[in-house]
Amino acid sequence: MPKIISFILSLSIVLLLSCDDNNARVSHGKKHAIIIAGSTSVMPFIEKLSEHFMVDRPLFKINVQGGGSTAGIQACFNKTIEIGMSSRQLKQEEKVLKEIIICYDGISVVVHPKNPIRELTLKQIRDIFSGKIKNWKELGWIDRKIDAITREEGSGTRGSFEDLIMKNVEINDSIMVQDSNGSVKEIVATDPYAIAYISLGLVDNRVRALSIDGVAASLQNIKTKKYKIVRPFLFITNGTPNEFVQTFIDYVLSNDGQNIFKKEGLIGIK
Amino acid sequence: MTRMKFTKEHLVKYMLTLFALSSLLFLFLIFIFILYEGLPLFHKIGLKNIIFGFKWAPTKGSFGIFPMIVSSFLVTLGALFVGAPMGLSCAIYLSEYSGKKMKMFLKPALELLAGIPSVVYGFLGVIYIVPLIRNHFGGAGFSLLSTSIILGVMILPTIISISFDAITSVPKTYREGSFAMGATKWQTIYKVVIPSAKSGILASFILGMGRAIGETMAVIMVAGNALKIPMSILDPLRTLTSNIALELAYATGDHRQGLFSTGVVLLVIIMVLNYIANFGIKKKVIK
Numbered sequence: 001m002p003k004i005i006s007f008i009l010s011l012s013i014v015l016l017l018s019c020d021d022n023n024a025r026v027s028h029g030k031k032h033a034i035i036i037a038g039s040t041s042v043m044p045f046i047e048k049l050s051e052h053f054m055v056d057r058p059l060f061k062i063n064v065q066g067g068g069s070t071a072g073i074q075a076c077f078n079k080t081i082e083i084g085m086s087s088r089q090l091k092q093e094e095k096v097l098k099e100i101i102i103c104y105d106g107i108s109v110v111v112h113p114k115n116p117i118r119e120l121t122l123k124q125i126r127d128i129f130s131g132k133i134k135n136w137k138e139l140g141w142i143d144r145k146i147d148a149i150t151r152e153e154g155s156g157t158r159g160s161f162e163d164l165i166m167k168n169v170e171i172n173d174s175i176m177v178q179d180s181n182g183s184v185k186e187i188v189a190t191d192p193y194a195i196a197y198i199s200l201g202l203v204d205n206r207v208r209a210l211s212i213d214g215v216a217a218s219l220q221n222i223k224t225k226k227y228k229i230v231r232p233f234l235f236i237t238n239g240t241p242n243e244f245v246q247t248f249i250d251y252v253l254s255n256d257g258q259n260i261f262k263k264e265g266l267i268g269i270k
Numbered sequence: 271m272t273r274m275k276f277t278k279e280h281l282v283k284y285m286l287t288l289f290a291l292s293s294l295l296f297l298f299l300i301f302i303f304i305l306y307e308g309l310p311l312f313h314k315i316g317l318k319n320i321i322f323g324f325k326w327a328p329t330k331g332s333f334g335i336f337p338m339i340v341s342s343f344l345v346t347l348g349a350l351f352v353g354a355p356m357g358l359s360c361a362i363y364l365s366e367y368s369g370k371k372m373k374m375f376l377k378p379a380l381e382l383l384a385g386i387p388s389v390v391y392g393f394l395g396v397i398y399i400v401p402l403i404r405n406h407f408g409g410a411g412f413s414l415l416s417t418s419i420i421l422g423v424m425i426l427p428t429i430i431s432i433s434f435d436a437i438t439s440v441p442k443t444y445r446e447g448s449f450a451m452g453a454t455k456w457q458t459i460y461k462v463v464i465p466s467a468k469s470g471i472l473a474s475f476i477l478g479m480g481r482a483i484g485e486t487m488a489v490i491m492v493a494g495n496a497l498k499i500p501m502s503i504l505d506p507l508r509t510l511t512s513n514i515a516l517e518l519a520y521a522t523g524d525h526r527q528g529l530f531s532t533g534v535v536l537l538v539i540i541m542v543l544n545y546i547a548n549f550g551i552k553k554k555v556i557k
Contacts, residue, residue, distance in 0.1 A: 068519035147410035152495075153329055154520030170327070173337075176412055176506045177495035179516045190401060191410060 032244040037065040038072020038085030039156045040180050041105065041199045042233045046085060046252075049260050053251050062248065069156035073097065076236045082245045084236035087156030087199075100235040102252050104267040106200035107161055107229045108209035108217040110185070112192040117141055119211040125165055128195060131172030136193065149176045149184050149196035157181065160231040161197050201265040222267050230267070304537060308530035320531055326497050328517070328525040335532055337499045341507040342483050342539070344500065345417050345493070349482040352422025354475055357429030361471075364430070365437040366459055384427035392491030395420040400492055409504030412494030417507070420488050425478035432477060436470020437463060476547040480540055486511040510536045 036046060043066050050062040067075070072084035073094055090099055109125055111117060117139055120128075127133040128148055137143045150171050151158035162171070178184045181198045188194045189206040200217055203209045209217040212229065221227035235249060251257050258268040312320060315333050323334020360380075364373060399419055404411030440463050448458040464471070494506020495516060508516075514529045514536075521529055 066519075070520040070522050074522060145409065152516045152520065153327065154517055154522075154525060173325075173497035174505075175496055176410060177497070177508065177516065179490070179495075179519075183491075186396075187410075187412075191404060194410070 031061040032059055033061045034245055034248055035063045035081040036083040036085060037067050037075055037081045039069040039087040040066045041087040041157055042085035045261060045264055049252060049257055052260060053248060070154055073236055076238050079238055086234040086236055088159040098237045101232045101269055102235050103233050103261045103269055104230050105233055106217055106222050106227055107197050108200045108203050109197050110188050110203060110207040110209050111195050112188055113208050114192045121213050122165060126169055129171050129175060130169045131174060144193050147191050147194040149178055149187055149194060152177050152179045164229045219267060304530060304533050307527060308534035311527040311531045328528045333528045337497060338508055338510045338513050340499050342509040344414055345421060345509055346479045346482045348414055348418025349421035349425055350475060350479060352418050353425045353429055353478060357426050358433055360430045361433040361437055362459060364434050380427050380430055388485060388488040391420050391424055392488035395492040407504055410494060410506060412492060412506045413504045414500045414507055415503040417489055417493045420492055421482045421485055424485060425481050428481050429474045429478045432474035433471040436467040440466045473547045476543055480543045484511060484540060486515050490515055
């Protein structure tokens with residue numbers, strides 16, 4: 001028996017030592033791993049950016065994950081990730097974290113391409129989502145129930161939509177709920193009677209963005225501040241980031257990074 | 271030598287006991303964890319305000335999950351409405367009518383049905399059933415009806431395998447006695463076999479209900495997740511499980527605890543269902 005114990009002990013010591021050795025090798029730097037997580041609205045753009053970033057810098061390994069704005073901020077608090085992504089402003093108790101605005105995104109109200117309605121007023125949109133307007137007839141189309149879709153409680157996009165459009169009017173309980181920009185868009189693209197809101201960067205020819213109060217949801221109108229439903233996309237860090245993380249942040253804020261945002265339908269910070 | 275073997279035998283026995291008990295430990299830990307996270311909110315908001323509250327706005331301090339409890343049961347009943355007749359018919363066919371060859375083909379097919387991941391059911395529901403309902407019945411398609419259909423198919427394997435076992439365990443002498451009295455095959459099944467297998471069949475329905483009420487992914491995809499109690503079978507609805515999965519990613523503080531409270535309610539419902547099912551099965555065994 002003692003023999004076995006001493007064998008196990010020595011084995012574990014060897015293992016421990018080798019572990020240590022391993023760690024040392026990694027931190028001396030074959031690859032600099034950066035984990036980024038948070039808002040599903042920001043994620044697709046950062047994924048694209050990190051791919052571009054890694055092409056020229058093979059020493060970096062950037063891992064982009066979703067989870068939602070709040071989850072990203074929470075993970076930043078716990079220091080389990082290097083950078084959090086958020087599509088909503090930090091709340092008061094979260095202000096200890098550092099926030100960096102990386103770009104702006106419009107929120108667009110979208111319908112199916114077959115829908116003849118091209119324009120709604122802010123008030124009409126508010127009435128649809130608060131349950132006052134329930135039928136397309138009231139908006140001058142056919143006699144058919146409106147299939148409105150919102151995002152789930154706590155979502156960054158929903159938070160911005162509530163701030164910018166609903167303005168303290170509650171979203172009605174009978175409105176359908178989906179948990180990502182992707183599934184909202186999928187429903188609007190397949191249901192001719194649907195209406196919903198998604199990030200402007202995700203609008204393509206499968207859905208149509210409505211003009212609001214006569215202003216089309218276009219990059220031009222956002223730049224000239226005519227289209228008002230705009231929110232910032234944020235990077236969140238816990239304290240001052242280390243040099244590798246800073247390198248990536250600098251890249252995102254550089255002209256190269258900003259140009260990718262612009263190409264994807266977002267609005268740069270400059 | 272014998273002593274050596276003796277200790278080895280014991281070692282194996284204790285190791286196996288340990289692993290066997292660990293499953294119990296996990297159950298216990300899950301229990302403790304959910305209660306630990308979920309109960310404080312019951313204390314803070316009040317049991318009545320959570321279970322019978324109509325308003326779910328966790329970021330604004332309302333935690334009523336009554337509509338979801340009702341929706342969960344509606345969906346479960348709907349699934350039973352779709353799945354029970356099909357499942358029972360299939361079980362009867364398998365045990366009473368089908369030949370050996372057919373059975374050899376059908377049984378593995380059913381096991382395959384049970385093995386299909388729920389996200390695939392949900393995906394098929396979104397692509398085919400939802401548009402079908404939207405175009406032919408009206409509404410958004412994301413509804414009680416579509417969810418019931420999907421769940422009804424998903425609980426088929428549970429219902430079939432358990433009620434099949436119940437029906438085949440009816441002694442052959444019962445059937446022979448019935449035939450000897452001059453009853454036809456259907457009369458025998460209807461009047462003798464099913465009544466004697468009744469508690470097992472009932473247990474299969476209840477376990478099917480347990481599966482339906484606990485299903486999450488497929489339900490999120492086809493139910494529409496609106497917070498109101500559905501007024502027709504074409505209205506969208508949100509169940510207890512989808513409430514948790516839908517909002518967990520974003521939830522902090524009280525909101526997170528609210529989701530755990532939803533979990534506590536779900537746990538209690540499933541425990542009650544399992545208890546009833548086990549009770550039903552035991553009764554059958556004693557008989």
